[in-house]
Amino acid sequence: MTASALASSPLDRGGDRTPVVRVDTAEVARQHALLTAALPGVRLHYAVKANPAHQVLRTLAELGCRWDVASPGEIDAVLCAGGDPADMSYGNTVKRAADIAYAFAAGVRRFTFDAVGELNKLTEHAPGSTVMVRISTSGAGADWALGGKFGCPPDVAARLLEQAVRAGHRVGVAFHVGSQQRDPQAWDEPLATTSALRRVVRACGADLAVVDLGGGLPASTLEPTRGLADYGAAITASLHRHLGPDLPEVMAEPGRAMVADAGTLDTEVVLVSERSGVPWVYLDAGVFTGLVETVGEAIRYRIEALRDGAPLLGPTRPVVLAGPTCDSLDVLYAEHRYPLPADLRPGDRLRLHSAGAYTASYSTIGFNGFAPLREEFR
Ligand SMILES: Cc1ncc(COP(=O)(O)O)c(C=O)c1O
Structure with a gap:
């Protein structure tokens, strides 16, 4: 049926x-403001998959939010809500070649990958775009872990970044510490790895264009978590410890924390x-x-x-x-x-x-x- x-x-x-499900869009706007305050200088890309409803996307588009999209369907939903393709990051590491081409034709210029086969597709169908290698994380501390399916180890990431630079891409590093992450320190280890990968990129005569902190920020479930401000303070300290003072662009992809x-x-x-x-x-x-x-x-x-x-x-x-x-x-x-x-x-x-x-x-x-x-x- x-x-x-x-x-x-x-x-x-x-x-x-x-x-x-009853969603209060004024609350979505409030969460956007809380996240913006908690993560100063970090560009927020809403993970559309968390709730792709038009009313939610409209609310966030009016606030100037950016987007993490996972498919042509999500690209279309964001466009329909008034979002700009230049503000989209295609964060799914598993994409059909035709979907990459669709995104590129629509104006998307930022993509995530974690395997050489995917990088080859991006070089062919999204030439010159910014490509972020997703590194694996343990997922420890998260109620909804994602590490089992996505991300590659640092040595593989280093080789992929070298290949991406040689292929004419601007490069970045992305990770996701697992959704509903209870530990505000969970971002520290992948940021230390990011710092090591930055040295590899610099040795190729380039630099990291962007670091993507992923999602993971929590909602209010039964087991209490720390406030978003505590997460923001821990993440900001780790960013400066590992990548300061010359920070690349930093983005995050909150889904749950924006709408739950x-x-x-x-x-x-x-x-x-x-x-x-x-x-x-x-x-x-x-x-x-x-x-x-x-x-x-x-x-x-x-x-x-x-x-x-x-x-x-x-x-x-x-x-x-x-x-x-x-x-x-x-x-x-x-x-x-x-x-x-x-x-x-x-x-x-x-x-x-x-x-x-x-x-x-x-x-x-x-x-x-x-x-x-x-x-x-x-
Ligand atoms: C690539 C990517 N970014 C962001 C998110 C959003 O994560 P969260 O809802 O924990 O903020 C997800 C969730 O699956 C994801 O796969």
């Missing part, structure tokens, strides 16, 4: 129906039951309707129970939380037992906070016939 067929199906009841705290996800309780003596609460939102980041219980949302719009207080009991589909992967939290009101019943709602990132864009278009996760904006 297609998304448009679902949108007109009886399942799509409209109005106040759940599940729904601006959104809440409301879901309805469908069933309360017991399995082997443990209470289970089944919701109308699950892994297939946007809550992919609960896989492995990686991201633990702050959750509030509501009845008729008012907080549901009173005694609680620890429960397992699951989604509505006929798939056993669709269990949200079984290890961590959320304490929820003992009298929770079908029709009550749960509100998941800081759910504006990596939810709607992760939703399937109709698994089990459930409509894609709806988004509302104000």
